[in-house]
Amino acid sequence: MAINRRTFGIGASGILLGSIAAPFVRRAGAAGSTIRVGVVNSMSGGLAAYAQEGQPAFEYIIKKINAEGGIKSKGGAQIELLMADDTSQPARTAAEARRLITEEKVQLLTGTILSAQMLALTPVLDELKMPTLSVWAGGSRSDYMFTLGYPYDRGYAQTIHDFIISLRDDNKFKIKTAVMGYSNYEAGQQVNKFLTEKLKASGVEIIGEAA
Numbered sequence: 001m002a003i004n005r006r007t008f009g010i011g012a013s014g015i016l017l018g019s020i021a022a023p024f025v026r027r028a029g030a031a032g033s034t035i036r037v038g039v040v041n042s043m044s045g046g047l048a049a050y051a052q053e054g055q056p057a058f059e060y061i062i063k064k065i066n067a068e069g070g071i072k073s074k075g076g077a078q079i080e081l082l083m084a085d086d087t088s089q090p091a092r093t094a095a096e097a098r099r100l101i102t103e104e105k106v107q108l109l110t111g112t113i114l115s116a117q118m119l120a121l122t123p124v125l126d127e128l129k130m131p132t133l134s135v136w137a138g139g140s141r142s143d144y145m146f147t148l149g150y151p152y153d154r155g156y157a158q159t160i161h162d163f164i165i166s167l168r169d170d171n172k173f174k175i176k177t178a179v180m181g182y183s184n185y186e187a188g189q190q191v192n193k194f195l196t197e198k199l200k201a202s203g204v205e206i207i208g209e210a211a
Contacts (some may be wrong), residue, residue: 033074033075033077034077034078034079034080035071035074035077035078035079035080035107035108036080036082036104036105036106036107036108037062037079037080037081037082037106037107037108037109037110038082038084038097038100038101038104038106038108038109038110039055039058039081039082039083039084039109039110039111040084040086040093040096040097040100040109040110040111040113040117041054041055041083041084041085041086041111041112042085042086042087042088042112042114042117043055043083043085043087044085044087044088045086045087045088045089046088047088047112047114048088050112050114050136051111051112053112054111054112054135055112058081058110059081062079062081065079066078066079082100082104082106084096084097084099084100086117090116090117090119090120091120093113093117093120093121094120094121094123094124097109097121097124097125097130097132098124098128101124101128101130102128106130108130108131108132108133109125109130109131109132109133110132110133110134110135111134111135112134112135112136113132113134113135113136113137113145113147114136114137114187115137115138115139115185115186115187115190116185116186117137118134118137118139118140118141118142118145118147118186119141119186121142121145122140122141122142122145125142125144125145126142126143126144129144130144131144131146132144132145132146133145133146133147133148134146134147134148134149135147135148135149136148136149137149138150138151138152138155138156138187138190138191139151139152139186139187139190152187152190152191152194153190153194156191156194156195157191157194157195157198158194158198160191160195161195161198161199161202164178164199164204165202168204175204176204176205177204177205177206177207178199178204178205178206178207179206179207179208179209179210180192180195180196180206180208180209180210181209181210181211182209182210182211183211184211188211189211192209192211
């Protein structure tokens with residue numbers, strides 16, 4: 001059975017890369033075999049700071065898991081990381097993911113995948129039914145992508161909403177209207193959408209926006 005968001009279940013909560021590899025990895029081989037994990041990171045380009053910060057963590061946790069006997073439920077299977085640099089270009093993210101899946105035969109994809117990269121990856125993941133874990137993206141448009149990122153709705157938007165309403169109700173700021181300012185890309189658009197809905201429901205009139 002293909003692993004997707006509907007079949008992932010509650011096992012996604014509180015996980016790291018090593019703990020999901022065993023129960024959710026696709027095409028796992030016989031006990032004791034190697035599990036190939038593709039890592040798509042922006043090691044160069046404008047988003048390199050995110051990847052360069054996250055890459056050592058990926059390498060550390062995999063070395064630790066392997067040194068401690070591998071994936072126990074897979075008979076001690078070792079994890080092999082296959083790296084790819086998308087140069088901070090979403091189109092390259094999709095191309096590298098396809099290469100890792102079809103040529104390198106990885107069983108799981110992960111990386112410091114941001115919102116724009118998530119959107120570019122979606123058609124590839126849906127076509128090839130590859131389970132993928134993003135560390136950063138706040139949402140997903142694919143049944144095969146799971147994220148540890150802060151959710152757009154109950155994360156970013158709810159937190160901002162609660163702060164504004166606390167200023168109004170608890171601290172007596174006279175907040176009756178608001179102008180919505182946001183970054184005009186996937187994450188910003190989604191947070192703005194959810195926040196606008198929440199503020200309107202709490203009696204704040206939205207009188208404009210700037211993107």
